Amino acid sequence: NAGVMQNPRHLVRRRGQEARLRCSPMKGHSHVYWYRQLPEEGLKFMVYLQKENIIDESGMPKERFSAEFPKEGPSILRIQQVVRGDSAAYFCASSRPGARNEKLFFGSGTQLSVL
Amino acid sequence: ELKVEQNPLFLSMQEGKNYTIYCNYSTTSDRLYWYRQDPGKSLESLFVLLSNGAVKQEGRLMASLDTKARLSTLHITAAVHDLSATYFCAVDLYNTDKLIFGTGTRLQVFP
Numbered sequence: 001n002a003g004v005m006q007n008p009r010h011l012v013r014r015r016g017q018e019a020r021l022r023c024s025p026m027k028g029h030s031h032v033y034w035y036r037q038l039p040e041e042g043l044k045f046m047v048y049l050q051k052e053n054i055i056d057e058s059g060m061p062k063e064r065f066s067a068e069f070p071k072e073g074p075s076i077l078r079i080q081q082v083v084r085g086d087s088a089a090y091f092c093a094s095s096r097p098g099a100r101n102e103k104l105f106f107g108s109g110t111q112l113s114v115l
Numbered sequence: 116e117l118k119v120e121q122n123p124l125f126l127s128m129q130e131g132k133n134y135t136i137y138c139n140y141s142t143t144s145d146r147l148y149w150y151r152q153d154p155g156k157s158l159e160s161l162f163v164l165l166s167n168g169a170v171k172q173e174g175r176l177m178a179s180l181d182t183k184a185r186l187s188t189l190h191i192t193a194a195v196h197d198l199s200a201t202y203f204c205a206v207d208l209y210n211t212d213k214l215i216f217g218t219g220t221r222l223q224v225f226p
Contacts, residue, residue: 031212042119042203042216043158056213091157095212103160104148104214
């Protein structure tokens with residue numbers, strides 16, 4: 001049973017370009033969470049999605065950032081017109097319905113670097 | 116706003132010694148997590164603590180939770196170099212599945 005898969009592992013973009021980060025949850029998991037980690041800091045919650053629904057996006061910047069988790073395929077975190085301040089590690093985690101007391105499993109992350 | 120604070124932020128300790136990392140949080144929650152992160156890597160789940168007085172142990176690490184004091188501890192016994200990493204605690208905000216992470220404690224164990 002593969003873990004939470006994220007790709008790409010590293011992503012380099014120039015200012016103004018778009019970044020697309022993908023997350024495939026563990027098998028049987030339909031809940032996905034995105035977190036951002038700046039250097040030397042803890043993770044900050046961005047968005048919580050279930051299949052085809054955004055449950056909580058309170059941690060996501062209002063502009064340029066969007067997330068989706070379609071019925072088929074991975075969850076996508078999209079950052080439009082990237083700026084240097086978007087450079088960070090973006091982690092995805094997944095869980096299955098009704099599993100609130102279980103460990104949350106994280107993917108290996110995508111390191112975004114904006115030049 | 117929920118705040119999660121860890122101390123110390125940085126810990127350098129000699130192999131064989133014992134030490135405790137503290138995690139304080141500012142509002143009610145009955146789920147607390149401990150994670151380990153190696154440089155450039157993802158987070159490895161260590162413990163999930165679900166109730167007041169919960170204590171869990173794995174190898175040289177032991178975690179406890181006091182929900183009344185809003186305090187969790189991660190105790191390291193007879194440290195070894197392999198334990199060098201950054202340790203994060205995280206609290207479930209009002210049981211919403213949204214984790215609020217602490218600032219992290221960077222642990223270095225030297226011979």
